[in-house]
Amino acid sequence: MNALLPVLLVLSPLAPALISFALPARLAPWRNAANIGFALVKLALVVLLLQGVAGGAEYEWRAEFVPGLYLLLRVDALALLFVTLSTFLWLVTTVYAIAYFKDGPNLPRFFGFFNLCVMAATGIALSGSLITFFIFYELLTLSTWPLVVHKGDEKSMAAGRVYLGYTLAGSAALLLGIVWLESGTGPVKFDDATDLTAHSGDTLRLIFILMVGGLGAKAALIPLHGWLPQAMAAPAPVSALLHAVAVVKAGAFGIVRVIYDVYGIDIVAALGLGVPLAMLASATILYGSIRAVAQTDIKKRLAFSTVSQVSYIVLGASLVGPFAIIGGLVHLVHQGLMKITLFFGAGALAERLGITRIDQLDGVGRRMPITMAAFSVAALGMIGVPPVAGFVSKWYLGLGGLQSGEPWVIAVLAGSSLLNALYFLPLLYRAWLRPADALPSTDEMSADRPWMLILPAAVTAAAALGAGLLAGLSFSPLGWAILIGEDIYLP
Amino acid sequence: MTDPLLLLLPLSLALPLVLAGLSVLPGWRAHSLAVLPLAPLPALAAALLAPRGAEMVFPDLLLGMRLGLDPVGVYFLGGAALLWTLSGVYAARYMTGKDRPGGFALFWNLVLAGNLVVFLATDAVTFYVAFAQVSLMAYPLITHDRSARALKAGTVYIALAVVGETALLLGLMLGAAEAGNSLMIADIRSAIAGSDARGAILALLIAGFGIKAGLIPLHVWLPVAHPAAPTPASAVLSGAIVKAGIFGLIAFLPFAAGVTGWGLALAGLGFSGAVLAALYGTAQTNPKAVLAYSTVSQMGLLMGALGIALIAEAPPGPALFAAALYALHHGLAKGALFLGVGVMQTSAGAWRKAGLALLALAALSVAGLPLTGGALAKIALKGAAGGLAELIITASALTTALVLARFLAVLPKAEPDARPPLAMLVPMGALAFAALLLPAILFTGAAGEDLAYALSLSNLFAGVWPLALAALAVIIVLRLKPRAPALPEGDLLIPATALGQAVWRGLAHAAHRAGTSLSALPRRLVPKGSFLVPLSALMGRVETRLGTAPAIALLAALLVIALVWSGLAPD
Incomplete structure (x- = not known):
């Protein structure tokens, strides 16, 4: 059973993927039922695993796919943090996507790749070795491309090309790094310390730069972030998943694995790599925020906000000390909850009122109160307003910066908070305080209330609020991140 | 067995929050004003009856919420609760027949909850959460009328409030780090006294609390926000909310340390x-x-x-x-x-x-x-x-x-x-x-x-x-x-705004000169005069010029370097 669970978990999205590909478009209700059903099954599996891992159980599965090369799936606390997030958000995004697309074209293809993408993200989380990680990482690159270009128009295709350009180049760098590293160390597993003595310090530094550079292309570290704002051409549910869990998080998660489970944070620090990476992450945080300020398109602004916020995770991972890594890891979850809420909101605005630009937002709070309330909670959370979850991340990252002797980190956090306020508060101001003259009346709006488009945002916003309010619970994202942090620093 | 009267402390927080939650329900909105005076009553009872010095811990809430009542806090809590109660009676009458009673009741109760917890929190995180709640949720109260004047006052207010919150957060983080990552206000206070970073921490705390309490020259929001808010809201702003800043100074400043x-x-x-x-x-x-x-x-x-x-x-x-x-x-x-x-x-x-x-x-x-x-x-x-x-x-x-x-x-x-x-x-x-x-x-x-x-x-x-x-x-x-x-x-707001605008314009001009074409920019959607716009446009141009290719080329170059290196490497 303990070997089976991780496999089932990875394969659980494969079934709805195949069903979606196979079923003709007219059987859409069956396809939708299969998608939601398997998402629920996966959630149940995750709950089972959470209980097991909290109780100290070990789950591992391996298969030799080339002589000497193992496919290794392993469930540790860090893997579960990512899997739980992706499973929960997959479920709500599925519900949302069904309402969003209604009966648009090419949906079998869409839901097929959508599920493959989720399978890849799950595989990335559960990978127990570098090579397994790389395989799923590539699967993710390939399975997200059809989603990015789903609309098939000129803009989407261009965005798709840019996306592939960045991510394939990144993958090449990552692969070279992996091969080079393993040429000296043998296959690298995440659960035991790698013996790096075969390589010189300079070689290790270069390999680190290759791997983090390759992963950084997905995590949108500057100057490798250019694809992300362009990928906004994708439909809203895709953007939501891309920004919250799938692609950017896979990159950030990979960086955490490289720092903590491939090199080890002490070696990263000793090689003098941690602080420069933290500085690069900080530069990305500020750069993304400054770029967000000048965007007039809602999704574009959110995209640059993602560039900025994902680097919080990298920042937390690159600083030595338990508080920093706890802050980084908990932000992996918190940013996901908040950002997906924002994209759900942006998608609902575009779908129901045709609003895509910020200057069209006047008065939408009156017409779409639940969506905009959820959007507001998430935006405040991004700024770091307590008690929404973003504040908890900031608190731990700030203390982590001080703990590792890098006090400038708190200035970066403060600057980011101020910039976030500068680009999010005007949206809330327009939505709630400006008159709704240009919008259809409340009665017209209430005639058609697509609940499946409204509720997902409310659920994720409530989760973001709950993650902050109940941060002290041992099963909260923070509680889980502390568990991981203690595991690293208090063996 | 805890003293049952200690339960008044969490109840002081819970009742306003429950009433806030109710006031958004469509069926309840119309009644939400009538129950405003009830919300502060548990806090009033707590000020009179709850045991002093005892503490209640809620490990699951926030980062471990701790509520307690110290002998100085009693004055603040009691005074605030009395003022909020009577202003609530007044507001129930004053706001009747005005627009959006549900919205007013919602934010009234949220600010109230935060205001009371400021006086009850014994850990820094709970304190900060409550303080930020007061700061930010007061904004809808100030702008409740939606008049041009109220909106302008609100903008001044929120700008200062956000800066104040940020300063306070930095001060508290530094303080908590000095206290060995303890969250207890008492620990932080004593750690500040002997800290190397004492000057910076005090500057941040005094700025953060000073903005709320109207310390010149950070007071400029008061004279614009008080007249703009509905009268009962002005009363609690001036009578209870600014006291949150005073109480913050009392709670965190290291007195007796010379x-x-x-x-x-x-x-x-x-x-x-x-x-x-x-x-x-x-x-x-x-x-x-x-x-x-x-x-x-x-x-x-x-x-x-x-x-x-x-x-x-x-x-x-x-x-x-x-x-x-x-x-x-x-x-x-x-x-x-x-x-x-x-x-x-x-x-x-x-x-x-x-x-x-x-x-x-x-x-x-x-x-x-x-x-x-x-x-x-x-x-x-x-x-x-x-x-x-x-x-x-x-x-x-x-x-x-x-x-x-x-x-x-x-x-x-x-x-x-x-x-x-x-x-x-x-x-x-x-x-x-x-x-x-x-x-x-x-x-x-x-x-x-x-x-x-x-x-x-x-x-x-x-x-x-x-x-x-x-x-x-x-x-x-x-x-x-x-x-x-x-x-x-x-x-001071007036010259400060003028000066600020001049500085922004100067920076914008500089950024413009640095090679940006402003004409292509949809500027009106961004805060006026912000130099970030041209700066960001400049970044955007650099990004477009670089295009996709160079970023990929960068990775490719890395690859080549790596390959050459691996060929030359002695191992």
């Missing part, structure tokens, strides 16, 4: 604000703006006294109790004066005379007329401060009396035969009487002196002479009828 530099700075800024704001307030024409300046002045006095206590090396007990008593009295009296603005709008004839008499009494109490509650609060504060500060506090009664005389002079007129609704008149009267009488009950406990001490000849004289001078000045003004100057609300 902090000279920042102590002097706080005392200097506080006392100069006490005099300057009152003088500036006499040139206002809006009664609520006059009161706002009076609040800046009174809080300046209080912060000046705290600055003196920060310099001192003696245990701060007396100074903090005196400050708490002073804050309590000011909250009640100022609440009565603000509510009076609305009452006077609907009072004519005998009602008007009676109302004016009551307001004059409350105003004289704030100015420290002997035998009033305000005199007792002032004597307590003076006793703790001593020296030059004592003289300043005594003399400030003169400017206070002048600014409040101005307030009485500019009160709105009503239609003939108008009579005020009881639900507005009674809360005003109750607050005025509470301000006059409550300090007499609390004086011995707070000042450690007999009431008889307050009646000593020197204290009576110190209370009377500034008022006599003020009366003289008022008589001269009434006789000569000089044209009163009318200065704009927000004083």
